Amino acid sequence: MTPGNPPTRTAAGAELEERLAAPLGLRERKKLKTRRAIRAAAFGLFSEQGYEATTVDQIAAAAEVSPSTFFRYFPTKEDLVISDDYDPLMEVSFRSRPADEPLIESVRQAMTDPLRQVLAAEREEVLLRMQLYRAVPAIRARALAEMQRTGEMMCRLLAERTGLPADGLELRTLVAAVLAVSSEAVQYWAERGGHDDLESLLNTAFRSLGSPGL
Amino acid sequence: MTPGNPPTRTAAGAELEERLAAPLGLRERKKLKTRRAIRAAAFGLFSEQGYEATTVDQIAAAAEVSPSTFFRYFPTKEDLVISDDYDPLMEVSFRSRPADEPLIESVRQAMTDPLRQVLAAEREEVLLRMQLYRAVPAIRARALAEMQRTGEMMCRLLAERTGLPADGLELRTLVAAVLAVSSEAVQYWAERGGHDDLESLLNTAFRSLGSPGL
DNA sequence: TAGCTTTTGAGAGTTACTGTCAGAAGACAG
DNA sequence: CTGTCTTCTGACAGTAACTCTCAAAAGCTA
Numbered sequence: 001m002t003p004g005n006p007p008t009r010t011a012a013g014a015e016l017e018e019r020l021a022a023p024l025g026l027r028e029r030k031k032l033k034t035r036r037a038i039r040a041a042a043f044g045l046f047s048e049q050g051y052e053a054t055t056v057d058q059i060a061a062a063a064e065v066s067p068s069t070f071f072r073y074f075p076t077k078e079d080l081v082i083s084d085d086y087d088p089l090m091e092v093s094f095r096s097r098p099a100d101e102p103l104i105e106s107v108r109q110a111m112t113d114p115l116r117q118v119l120a121a122e123r124e125e126v127l128l129r130m131q132l133y134r135a136v137p138a139i140r141a142r143a144l145a146e147m148q149r150t151g152e153m154m155c156r157l158l159a160e161r162t163g164l165p166a167d168g169l170e171l172r173t174l175v176a177a178v179l180a181v182s183s184e185a186v187q188y189w190a191e192r193g194g195h196d197d198l199e200s201l202l203n204t205a206f207r208s209l210g211s212p213g214l
Numbered sequence: 215m216t217p218g219n220p221p222t223r224t225a226a227g228a229e230l231e232e233r234l235a236a237p238l239g240l241r242e243r244k245k246l247k248t249r250r251a252i253r254a255a256a257f258g259l260f261s262e263q264g265y266e267a268t269t270v271d272q273i274a275a276a277a278e279v280s281p282s283t284f285f286r287y288f289p290t291k292e293d294l295v296i297s298d299d300y301d302p303l304m305e306v307s308f309r310s311r312p313a314d315e316p317l318i319e320s321v322r323q324a325m326t327d328p329l330r331q332v333l334a335a336e337r338e339e340v341l342l343r344m345q346l347y348r349a350v351p352a353i354r355a356r357a358l359a360e361m362q363r364t365g366e367m368m369c370r371l372l373a374e375r376t377g378l379p380a381d382g383l384e385l386r387t388l389v390a391a392v393l394a395v396s397s398e399a400v401q402y403w404a405e406r407g408g409h410d411d412l413e414s415l416l417n418t419a420f421r422s423l424g425s426p427g428l
Numbered sequence: 429t430a431g432c433t434t435t436t437g438a439g440a441g442t443t444a445c446t447g448t449c450a451g452a453a454g455a456c457a458g
Numbered sequence: 459c460t461g462t463c464t465t466c467t468g469a470c471a472g473t474a475a476c477t478c479t480c481a482a483a484a485g486c487t488a
Contacts, residue, residue, distance in 0.1 A: 066437040141355035170422040180394035208384040280468040
């Protein structure tokens with residue numbers, strides 16, 4: 001069994017948890033510590049030498065673990081950067097929405113809501129991650145693939161609520177569009193150093209979707 | 215200099231050309247032949263054993279070239295599958311649109327137009343490719359990244375026409391959404407074996423974007 | 429403390445990909 | 459059609475991201 005379980009837990013999830021869950025066995029605490037050490041070492045090296053120029057061996061050495069241990073904590077080098085913790089948050093957020101709200105609004109809120117939370121807690125880290133996202137093709141590709149998974153989950157949720165098929169064209173279209181638009185807004189925000197108000201950027205983004213002026 | 219040049223030419227482009235350009239030096243014809251041989255061998259092995267289970271060495275052996283030669287023709291294994299020939303076609307198509315047409319309509323046509331052409335000419339190959347796209351994460355990731363590049367190009371074109379900044383949130387949003395929606399429709403089409411009418415699927419897709427019923 | 433489970437490091441192997449180099453093969457001039 | 463010049467090719471050696479196996483170390487439980 002890999003570390004990081006149970007049931008399914010990824011990087012940022014573990015770290016959030018770490019702050020709350022004090023009474024944990026020594027083993028668990030050590031794992032958390034190791035995970036953090038690897039992460040920290042990696043990001044340090046990345047910002048010094050760049051992502052591609054940094055080898056896993058170097059990261060392992062800097063974190064004072066063996067290369068094998070690295071792969072026990074992160075299945076791939078990319079996984080260091082990618083975090084996929086929004087999904088459960090989004091699900092909760094979506095389910096808390098009134099059932100008679102316009103679907104597109106629910107989706108939008110379900111996506112932006114957790115974003116706000118995460119951003120409030122880990123602004124700097126998110127910015128750094130987005131920077132890597134922009135600079136490193138492998139990471140961009142990987143993140144896009146993750147986004148697709150998120151989309152599938154959202155489709156399932158919408159299907160539950162509407163009765164429409166989750167793999168039908170209508171829902172998929174809707175979700176794909178909302179996802180694309182939000183992601184574009186977040187990227188834009190990150191590109192400009194996170195100085196703008198993300199909230200209003202999101203508004204602008206969604207508005208220009210419907211805007212017939214264009 | 216890599217094969218496949220000049221100026222910039224990718225897989226499907228070379229193959230289309232091959233049918234037309236008869237008077238080509240022996241060298242060029244040989245290159246084309248080699249390229250096709252590698253492709254064919256690869257797709258054959260892929261459908262027998264799957265993508266990941268097929269090594270580059272196997273492909274090279276089956277195509278009767280050395281592994282080094284493989285990489286001279288295709289920079290990565292993924293490049294065998296990905297084709298990026300739509301971009302120039304889309305650019306032409308977009309420029310041929312009347313300048314006073316609603317922007318979103320121009321974009322939409324610029325994207326669906328070349329699609330029709332390619333589909334008419336190479337339906338089976340497109341289907342096969344989409345199948346790999348769905349099944350192989352690495353390919354999906356790669357294709358998504360390519361799509362992003364396409365988006366950047368579209369933004370530049372739109373910027374030219376509207377005077378808006380190409381990296382502004384408005385254009386990026388618009389393009390991202392249209393791209394996401396079309397891609398979703400094409401995937402849907404491919405998933406169902408290409409039996410549906412792609413044209414009307416695209417209509418449905420774009421309609422459910424604006425549909426307030428959802 | 430003794431015994432069980434989990435975590436760890438060492439090491440060997442696979443695969444995608446890069447770079448170099450010498451020789452083979454098409455192009456081209458005289 | 460011969461010699462030269464350019465391009466293409468295969469052999470080879472290397473790197474880096476993974477994967478697997480196994481025995482030792484460390485935490486847990488009684």
